[in-house]
Amino acid sequence: MQLPIYLDYSATTPVDPRVAEKMSECLTLEANFGNPASRSHMFGWKAEEAVEIARRQVADLIHCDPREIVWTSGATEADNLAIKGAAHFYSKKGKHIITSKIEHKAVLDSCRQLEREGYEVSYLDPDPSGLTSPEAVAAAIRPDTILVSLMHVNNEIGVINDIEAIGKLTREKGIIFHVDAAQSTGKQDIDLHSLQVDLMSLTAHKIYGPKGIGALYVRRKPRVRIEAQIHGGGHERGMRSGTLATHQIVGMGEAYRIAAAEMHAENDRILALRERLLQGLQDIEEVYVNGDIDHRVSGNLNISFNFVEGESLMMALRDLALSSGSACTSASLEPSYVLRALGLSDELAHSSLRISIGRFTTAEEIDYAVGKIREAVAKLRELSPLWDMYKDGVDLDQVKWAAH
């Protein structure tokens, strides 16, 4: 077993060796290096062919037409293109957008930008388990609503929204439905023939493909229109200009092909590892799982150890690469906005760890992690005045703290 152990697959994943192999075939003079837009020679034709094979591989995983795939630099760009692109195109119909408070920053910040441009945005509160219900969406719809943007799977807590039910609702009302699927593709079955989703953001690097490549699914029937955000040579049917990065695209295609073939077996294996992890931790006193445990992707566990601060916990876990909802691990001083939106106290948000398991995680690594986490929590509670007070029966909510 190699240390440190990578348990942060929700942040990014290593490229699968099969993917790296394919990518390396698209770089050098002897290989497929051409510009896919070059129509006048063999180099261009070969590159275009590789790009179109990858487009089909991506389309196959989510069951759509390859012509509905627009390459982007990643999910952040896809979110920007979807939200600003649809809002701008349909602005004459209305200027109201619905999203949730626990979306990725790429969605929230795109919405903030639209607010500056005069749009109105409703930010829905998820329920305490982290899900945004179709009822909550229905209640927020207004006559001037043009767009609903919700994530399929949340990046911090891994919970899965019911995009089928929400899609029915938006389609009925003629509202564009955008889904950020960065955390769900290759982990959840997605069938865009039956789902009434109009725009879907995709990425490669969360599913063993390279960073720097993603795509936006743009529905053809019924046709969804977006205004381009990047202008240039008119690539991708005018929706996203820029020379196509053949090696990146081929990598994403191969990653998606592998996901389509291996997803179900892989999910079973990863779920067993997560259960092993949870079993190893759940008998610790004052431990809370954040977010719905049943409607959740198999690789995610978000868990709070009360009375222990997240950054000090991570410091004790230097052999484990994972992330925390504690403020101290980020540039801002606020704890995770996702956990706060679930109604978690600041204390519990500060005490959270996100452990994400993936393709290359082993049972031995999970057992090692369990041992280390138990040790660290015990040690830090010995150091924690809050733990003392809790043990003495003091109600921490009744204490008057000197906030600073």
Add this chain to the structure above:
Amino acid sequence: MAYSDKVLDHYENPRNVGKLDDTDKNVGTGMVGAPACGDVMRLQIRVNDDGVIEDAKFKTYGCGSAIASSSLLTEWVKGRSLEEATQIKNTDIVEELALPPVKIHCSVLAEDAIKAAIEDIKQKRES
């Protein structure tokens, strides 16, 4: 974030972890910070009749730098008079532990904690 060796040392081997009897009239307690902010420090000192700090204990909920700041402070105040202990500045802690700018608030909290503990014992003795 990279931690200095001194922060790591105090974090791995915190000095003077524990609790003194708060009902003892020679014990002063300073509890500062708030769980919502991610830091709570409890610093306690036992002071003899000559006004010298004989013992100091702490417990801290917070990041590694907060733990290290309070651990260091307990080492520093032992054997000092109350007057001397009041002179300790947060900047001394920042310097000793090589804290980065984002962690300066940890040292401020430690300074607040010792001041609160000293204040506590003074009030106890006056009453």
